[in-house]
Amino acid sequence: MADATQPTAVTVRPEGAQAKREDRAAALEGELPFEGRREETFGQRLLSALKDAGVAALLALVLFLFLIGARTRIETGGLDIEWRWEGLFVAVMVVFFGRLVFSTAWAKDRTRFAVAGGVTLVAAAIFFLLRLQGEPAQWWFAALATAGAVGLVRNRVGTRYGASIRQASGSLGLRRAFTFIGPVLIAFAILFPFMPFADRRVLDLGILVMTYVMLGWGLNIVVGLAGLLDLGYVAFYAVGAYSFALLATNFDLGFWICLPLAGILAAFWGVILGFPVLRLRGDYLAIVTLAFGEIIRVVLLNWYEVTGGPDGVSRIPKPTLFGIEFRRGEGNFADLFGLEYSSVHRFIFLYYIILGLALLTNFVTMRLRRLPIGRAWEALREDEIACRSLGINTTTTKLTAFSIGAMFGGFAGAFFATRQGFISPESFTFIESAIILAIVVLGGLGSQVGVVIASVVMIGGFELFREFEEYRMLVFGLAMVLIMVWRPRGLISSREPSAVLKEKKMIGGDLVAQGEGH
Amino acid sequence: MEYFIQQLINGLTLGSIYGLIAIGYTMVYGIIGMINFAHGDVFMVGAFIALAVIVALGLTAASGIGMLALALFLALVVSMLITSAWGWTVERMAYRPLRGSFRLAPLITAIGMSITLQNFVQVSQGARNKPIEPLIRGGVELSRGTTAGGVTIGATISTMQIIIIVTTIVLMTIFSLIIAKTPLGRAQRACEQDAKMASLLGINVDRTISLTFVMGAALASVAGLMFLLYYGVVDFYIGFLAGVKAFTAAVLGGIGSLPGAMLGGLLIGLIEVFWSGYFTIEYKDVAAFSILAIVLIFLPSGLLGKPEVEKV
Numbered sequence: 001m002a003d004a005t006q007p008t009a010v011t012v013r014p015e016g017a018q019a020k021r022e023d024r025a026a027a028l029e030g031e032l033p034f035e036g037r038r039e040e041t042f043g044q045r046l047l048s049a050l051k052d053a054g055v056a057a058l059l060a061l062v063l064f065l066f067l068i069g070a071r072t073r074i075e076t077g078g079l080d081i082e083w084r085w086e087g088l089f090v091a092v093m094v095v096f097f098g099r100l101v102f103s104t105a106w107a108k109d110r111t112r113f114a115v116a117g118g119v120t121l122v123a124a125a126i127f128f129l130l131r132l133q134g135e136p137a138q139w140w141f142a143a144l145a146t147a148g149a150v151g152l153v154r155n156r157v158g159t160r161y162g163a164s165i166r167q168a169s170g171s172l173g174l175r176r177a178f179t180f181i182g183p184v185l186i187a188f189a190i191l192f193p194f195m196p197f198a199d200r201r202v203l204d205l206g207i208l209v210m211t212y213v214m215l216g217w218g219l220n221i222v223v224g225l226a227g228l229l230d231l232g233y234v235a236f237y238a239v240g241a242y243s244f245a246l247l248a249t250n251f252d253l254g255f256w257i258c259l260p261l262a263g264i265l266a267a268f269w270g271v272i273l274g275f276p277v278l279r280l281r282g283d284y285l286a287i288v289t290l291a292f293g294e295i296i297r298v299v300l301l302n303w304y305e306v307t308g309g310p311d312g313v314s315r316i317p318k319p320t321l322f323g324i325e326f327r328r329g330e331g332n333f334a335d336l337f338g339l340e341y342s343s344v345h346r347f348i349f350l351y352y353i354i355l356g357l358a359l360l361t362n363f364v365t366m367r368l369r370r371l372p373i374g375r376a377w378e379a380l381r382e383d384e385i386a387c388r389s390l391g392i393n394t395t396t397t398k399l400t401a402f403s404i405g406a407m408f409g410g411f412a413g414a415f416f417a418t419r420q421g422f423i424s425p426e427s428f429t430f431i432e433s434a435i436i437l438a439i440v441v442l443g444g445l446g447s448q449v450g451v452v453i454a455s456v457v458m459i460g461g462f463e464l465f466r467e468f469e470e471y472r473m474l475v476f477g478l479a480m481v482l483i484m485v486w487r488p489r490g491l492i493s494s495r496e497p498s499a500v501l502k503e504k505k506m507i508g509g510d511l512v513a514q515g516e517g518h
Numbered sequence: 519m520e521y522f523i524q525q526l527i528n529g530l531t532l533g534s535i536y537g538l539i540a541i542g543y544t545m546v547y548g549i550i551g552m553i554n555f556a557h558g559d560v561f562m563v564g565a566f567i568a569l570a571v572i573v574a575l576g577l578t579a580a581s582g583i584g585m586l587a588l589a590l591f592l593a594l595v596v597s598m599l600i601t602s603a604w605g606w607t608v609e610r611m612a613y614r615p616l617r618g619s620f621r622l623a624p625l626i627t628a629i630g631m632s633i634t635l636q637n638f639v640q641v642s643q644g645a646r647n648k649p650i651e652p653l654i655r656g657g658v659e660l661s662r663g664t665t666a667g668g669v670t671i672g673a674t675i676s677t678m679q680i681i682i683i684v685t686t687i688v689l690m691t692i693f694s695l696i697i698a699k700t701p702l703g704r705a706q707r708a709c710e711q712d713a714k715m716a717s718l719l720g721i722n723v724d725r726t727i728s729l730t731f732v733m734g735a736a737l738a739s740v741a742g743l744m745f746l747l748y749y750g751v752v753d754f755y756i757g758f759l760a761g762v763k764a765f766t767a768a769v770l771g772g773i774g775s776l777p778g779a780m781l782g783g784l785l786i787g788l789i790e791v792f793w794s795g796y797f798t799i800e801y802k803d804v805a806a807f808s809i810l811a812i813v814l815i816f817l818p819s820g821l822l823g824k825p826e827v828e829k830v
Contacts, residue, residue: 062603066570066596067563068642079648081573229622276811279818282621283553287769288814291807294762302800430758434629441626474637480630485615488623 049103057096064091181449189355193348203347207354207419209459211412214358216439216451218408221365223437224446225374226401227381228277229286232293233436235273236406238300238428240266240413245313245423246306255319259414266410270403278395293433300425312424316417318346319353354415361408362448368404377401382512438480444490446512453491520663523673525795526788527660531679531748533787534686538741539764540771540779541693542734548710548774549730552621555628556608557738558761559635564601564739565752566639568593569648572746577653586653590743597739605735606728608635613731614724632758640754647753654678654747682744689737690780696733697776706730710774763790763803766810772823781821785809 069088072079192198192206215237222230244262247253253261273292277285300307307313318326326333326346333345368374376397379387388394417423439458443450461479465472483491495512539561546554571593577586612627657676664670697703705726708716717723745760746752763786771782786806793805819825 059603059607062600063607066567066600067639070570070574071643072570072573072648073644074646074648078578079569079573079650081570223622229625276815280814281818283547283773284769284814284818284820286553286625287765288811290762291766291810295804295807298801298803430762431633434633438626438629441622445622470641471637474634474641477630477633477635477637481612481627481634484623484627484630485612488616488619 049100052103053096053100056099057092060092060095061088064088185449185452186359193351200344200347203344203351205460205463207347207351208463209455210351210354210358211416211419212436212439212459213452213455214354214361214412214415215409215436216443216455217358217361217365217448218405218412219436219440220446220448220451221368221377221408222401222405223440225365225369225381226377226398228398228401229282230289230402230405231286231430231433231437232273232289232291232296233405233409234428234430234433235289235293235296236266236270236409237413237416237432238296238425239269239406240410241417241423241428242300242307242313242413243410244414245316245417248317248418249313249315255317255414255418259411262414263407263410266413267403267407270406271399273406274399274402278398290430290433293428293430297425297428297430300428307425310424310426312422312426313417314422316421316423318421319349319418321349350415350419354419357411357415361411364404364408365448373397373400442480442483442487442490444492444495446495447490447492450490450492457491520661520671520673521795523660524671525791527673527675527679528795529788529791530784531682531787532791533767533784534682535741535744535748535783536760536764536767536787537780537783538686538689538737538744539760540768540783541690541776542738543765543768544771544773544776544779545706545730545734547768549706549713549727550613550617552613552624553628553765554608554613554731554734555625555761556612556631556635557734558759558764559632559639559757560601560605560608560735561738561742561745561760561764562752562754562757563604563635563639564597564735564742565746565756566643566648566742566754567600568597568739568743568746569650569752571596572650572653578651590653590747594740594743597743598736601735601739601742602732604635605731605738608735609728609731614727632761636754636757643754645754647751649751650746652678652747652750654681678748682748685740685744686780689740693733693737694776702726702729763806766806770810770813770820772820774824775820775822778820778822785821 065088068091069084071082071084073082074080189210193203198206215233218236219230219233222228222233240262243265244255244258247258247261248255273289277288280288301309303309320326321333324333326349332341333339333349339345365374369378376387376392377400379390379392380394380397380401384394387397416427435458439454440451442458443452443454458476458479462472462476465475468475495507497507539558542557542560543554546552546557572589575589575592577589581589608631612631613624616623616627654677657674657679660673660675662670662672695703697706705716705721706729708719708721709723709726713723716726741760742752745756764783767782767786768779769782770785771778771780773779789806789809790802794802797805813821817823
């Protein structure tokens with residue numbers, strides 16, 4: 001039997017049946033059946049972690065040399081270059097220490113914990129030194145301190161408590177809580193404007209989050225249920241917004257009349273988009289929908305006579321409650337109900353409108369999932385060829401998915417127009433489509449609650465970072481990458497099946513196809 | 519007639535730039551089946567690095583031709599190296615962890631990387647666009663004629679345009695040779711066809727994929743330098759626009775096919791230039807995308823693409 005505690009250069013292993021017998025005996029004795037595996041000393045692991053971090057730092061040096069290290073400035077007579085060696089040094093150090101912390105943080109012994117702690121202390125020390133000198137290094141070092149703290153926490157929680165947490169959530173807590181999460185969230189959403197922290201700014205944020213939730217639910221029909229990879233959803237949003245705006249300003253119709261019209265027009269555009277993409281596979285479908293989104297935006301930008309071009313459409317009427325307006329003065333909402341006029345009333349009204357629209361979207365989606373059309377969508381997502389061989393008309397199924405998804409996008413667009421009072425093509429860029437798609441995917445495709453959570457996290461987080469104006473989008477992009485790498489299946493990784501044989505149970509998200517977009 | 523020739527030359531030049539970027543898209547798609555949305559922004563990063571090298575060397579139009587050639591060559595090499603490192607990093611960060619996952623996850627990370635790169639350059643280099651003076655001047659007049667209105671016009675091909683077209687032809691030839699003859703090219707084609715079998719046969723699939731990204735990024739950096747010298751101005755947003763057009767070009771030509779990418783690039787360039795030359799300039803993007811949609815209706819795999827055989 002090979003001695004597992006000493007590294008041996010040459011060992012003759014028994015073969016065949018004897019090897020199996022000895023392996024089994026070793027397993028019963030609790031010894032590793034395979035030899036040659038040495039326990040690395042702490043020093044060796046530290047050395048390899050340092051080498052790893054060194055390579056990462058060298059790579060960072062190469063990458064950032066001309067982007068952080070040098071900055072081209074516009075001076076009279078051309079461009080001038082400004083060398084920022086301190087910034088480059090800081091960036092390389094951040095990468096070095098960050099990588100060191102992350103490779104030592106997955107440790108299983110306390111000495112790594114000590115290393116991670118030591119590194120964080122060193123980083124914090126550098127941070128404070130630079131602050132004392134007046135260098136504006138805060139952003140980089142806040143990130144590094146966070147990384148160090150995460151490394152420390154992960155180390156502590158991961159080993160001792162992680163197993164028990166996982167067990168508790170898996171067995172009863174989280175699964176059963178899941179069934180209550182829907183009504184709880186709805187109740188919270190309904191009572192939201194009356195909560196003590198709901199001032200105008202928070203209410204505005206709530207309206208924004210609900211708008212994205214509705215868009216996410218609308219896109220969920222196309223991407224999550226039918227599996228059609230749509231990168232141009234913002235086109236329907238734009239069509240809804242502009243059709244509402246133009247109908248309202250040119251024909252003097254109110255919000256409640258124009259809303260369904262905007263939805264119908266957007267659905268119509270959904271069908272028009274659907275026709276060319278019927279035969280296309282996943283990525284071709286993606287690029288054509290992306291192209292459509294861009295086409296709509298370019299047309300809106302350049303068709304000056306109708307859409308006003310870059311000037312946009314302004315003076316869009318606000319919604320009324322059965323004809324009662326939300327303005328100051330006689331005959332308006334505050335006056336009729338005996339309340340003190342406050343601009344918050346209109347915001348609360350807008351909030352309830354979007355909440356109603358979003359809940360309508362959710363209700364319709366849930367009901368449609370149980371109808372044959374919903375089942376056809378999900379069958380299409382899982383396997384289009386099987387679908388066709390069972391006699392489902394894939395053409396009408398796809399077109400229905402596009403048009404209903406587009407209709408809800410149109411509603412959301414109409415709401416957006418009336419909330420802003422002014423729209424321009426600037427609001428309907430590809431980034432919006434990307435954000436909505438990210439919300440749907442991050443929340444977990446096909447999961448309604450997931451879209452809500454992802455929307456709150458992404459849009460809420462985005463708004464919270466408002467002070468860091470410049471770095472906001474950068475952090476947003478990085479967050480998108482990191483969350484997707486951490487949870488590729490979305491934050492909600494379980495799904496509710498639509499059709500059950502006996503008992504309704506939540507299934508894992510990886511059993512649900514993500515759709516090739518056939 | 520001269521107008522047509524001039525538009526043709528302009529279209530071919532623009533198409534070459536798109537084609538170089540499109541090759542990156544198509545190579546990556548061919549080997550791992552994923553759209554690398556961040557590729558356009560890698561092109562932009564390449565342009566910025568080339569700009570930084572050019573400005574650091576203090577190059578102006580008044581520099582002698584020897585100094586100009588040497589400095590531009592140096593800018594090209596440095597830009598290619600650093601941009602390749604960026605391409606490699608993007609792959610490691612955004613694609614490799616999601617290698618076994620379904621289609622949408624790498625798409626979202628790619629979009630996230632694209633946003634990150636754009637904003638990183640915006641934050642570190644400033645949001646204003648960076649102009650440089652035209653470094654390569656001069657051209658060759660091809661023909662001269664008179665229009666109906668009695669105005670004399672000539673069709674010229676500028677030195678920069680010649681350089682772009684020649685560079686593209688040379689790079690295309692080199693890449694076709696690499697793909698067809700070298701072991702790396704064989705490994706790439708093997709991974710395209712069946713990655714599992716290729717790894718069973720001893721090909722390092724991870725390394726091949728990384729090298730594909732690196733090559734694509736290198737080509738994009740060449741395109742970036744060409745763009746910088748041709749248009750004379752870069753800003754952090756050129757990556758998105760060029761990326762979408764180049765991706766359209768790759769899809770138009772049939773994604774996964776190298777000559778298709780070049781053909782698609784040339785077509786998109788020509789469509790754009792001819793549309794803006796003969797009709798209106800505002801809707802040139804609409805024209806390019808509409809042509810794409812129409813071609814895809816009749817040829818769902820693009821012009822030179824192989825129709826996907828789906829096994830049931």
